[in-house]
Amino acid sequence: MKENKYRLYFVDAMRAWAILMMLQGHFVDGLLDNAYRDNSNLAFSIWQYFRGITAPVFFTVSGFIFTYLLVRGDQQGFENPRVKKGIKRGLQLLLIGYLLRLNLFGLLKGEIYGTFYLVDVLHCIGLSILGIIGMYLFASTKKKFVLPLILFATTIVLFVLEPQYKIMEFGFLPDMLANYFTKANGSVFTIFPWFGYATFGAFLSLLFTKFKDFKYLYPVAIATAFTAGFGLILYSSGFVNYLAQTTGLQLFADLFKNNYLFIRLGNVLVVFGVFMTLRKFMLNSTVLKIGSSTLSIYISHFVILYGSLTGLGFYAFLHHSLSPYIVVPGALIFMVACVYSALKYEDNKVAIKAKAGELVQQFTAHAEPWIAFTFRLIKDTLFRVRVTVIKLFRFAKN
Numbered sequence: 001m002k003e004n005k006y007r008l009y010f011v012d013a014m015r016a017w018a019i020l021m022m023l024q025g026h027f028v029d030g031l032l033d034n035a036y037r038d039n040s041n042l043a044f045s046i047w048q049y050f051r052g053i054t055a056p057v058f059f060t061v062s063g064f065i066f067t068y069l070l071v072r073g074d075q076q077g078f079e080n081p082r083v084k085k086g087i088k089r090g091l092q093l094l095l096i097g098y099l100l101r102l103n104l105f106g107l108l109k110g111e112i113y114g115t116f117y118l119v120d121v122l123h124c125i126g127l128s129i130l131g132i133i134g135m136y137l138f139a140s141t142k143k144k145f146v147l148p149l150i151l152f153a154t155t156i157v158l159f160v161l162e163p164q165y166k167i168m169e170f171g172f173l174p175d176m177l178a179n180y181f182t183k184a185n186g187s188v189f190t191i192f193p194w195f196g197y198a199t200f201g202a203f204l205s206l207l208f209t210k211f212k213d214f215k216y217l218y219p220v221a222i223a224t225a226f227t228a229g230f231g232l233i234l235y236s237s238g239f240v241n242y243l244a245q246t247t248g249l250q251l252f253a254d255l256f257k258n259n260y261l262f263i264r265l266g267n268v269l270v271v272f273g274v275f276m277t278l279r280k281f282m283l284n285s286t287v288l289k290i291g292s293s294t295l296s297i298y299i300s301h302f303v304i305l306y307g308s309l310t311g312l313g314f315y316a317f318l319h320h321s322l323s324p325y326i327v328v329p330g331a332l333i334f335m336v337a338c339v340y341s342a343l344k345y346e347d348n349k350v351a352i353k354a355k356a357g358e359l360v361q362q363f364t365a366h367a368e369p370w371i372a373f374t375f376r377l378i379k380d381t382l383f384r385v386r387v388t389v390i391k392l393f394r395f396a397k398n
Helices: 011-031 041-072 081-099 102-110 122-139 146-160 191-210 218-246 249-257 260-277 285-291 294-306 314-318 325-346 347-398
Strands: none
Touching: 011 041, 011 285, 011 294, 011 314, 011 325, 041 081, 041 122, 041 191, 081 122, 102 347, 122 146, 122 191, 122 260, 146 191, 146 260, 191 218, 191 260, 191 294, 191 314, 218 249, 285 294, 285 325, 294 314, 294 325, 325 347
């Protein structure tokens, strides 16, 4: 495969790894019998720890890739074509996130189930992209250090204040909006604190863009990633505890009790270090294609596992009922099925969209007379109702 010097292949490989981890993580977590969820079991504990890394890596990489493409050109502000593309992409992810939670059987009965309003990964990534665009536009007319400073500060503030906004109920908001900020109604993800990982990825991409021509970019980046990563994993809790004792602030004491955000950020940096170290082996075309097809893979997994649109997925029939001897090989088969179906779609996307367009046109052509008849019928009915109401009012007046 011909190498593109401007493309960071290790980031594509990280995204491929993250989506595969997500597939097996959702399958195992959704179908494994509760009797086998034993934290004292070494294999289960290792699996659970690495599963916890998946979402932080995915959000960080998403912010990294989007911002890396956003700032590559010479055009700034709204003149940057990536701004419009990013807005479109963010709104598209929000729309797809809601569509995946629709239930056709409910719609046929005239109902929209409450799960439709819950927030998941796609909603948060879509909003994160829009948030990064907002920061980029704000900083586009200012000095170059402003954007990375805002991005880095956003990550720190969101992570430090997490104990405060986590306990807020957001009852003053409609449930559809509150679900973006609280898990009380069943949302899987919320925009805070996960936006913090996206802004950190955006911050890292600015560093890579600034030093892309530096001769020792990768040796320095790898050493920094491992040092900062293991530093956060091993010492961030101790540092937070020191701040709690020194300042006497309850905020730091609460953060020390559950310092998972900074520890996971350390995990993300270590993963970056590993993939940068192995970047020469990240040129496999299939791996890169998986990394660039994560949305299609996510959609296919949602349909197969959770029964999007129909409710007829593995989750509905096998929820927490399988042994590890079935779940482990089942997860491998599930991963292959989701990736294969998504890549087949990507290979034939143009033809599929063209065929779908033809079907819509044919349906519209056949349905046009009936649509026109329906509108005429509605118009006539409304006219008759109006005349009847006027007559009744006149009768009442007389």
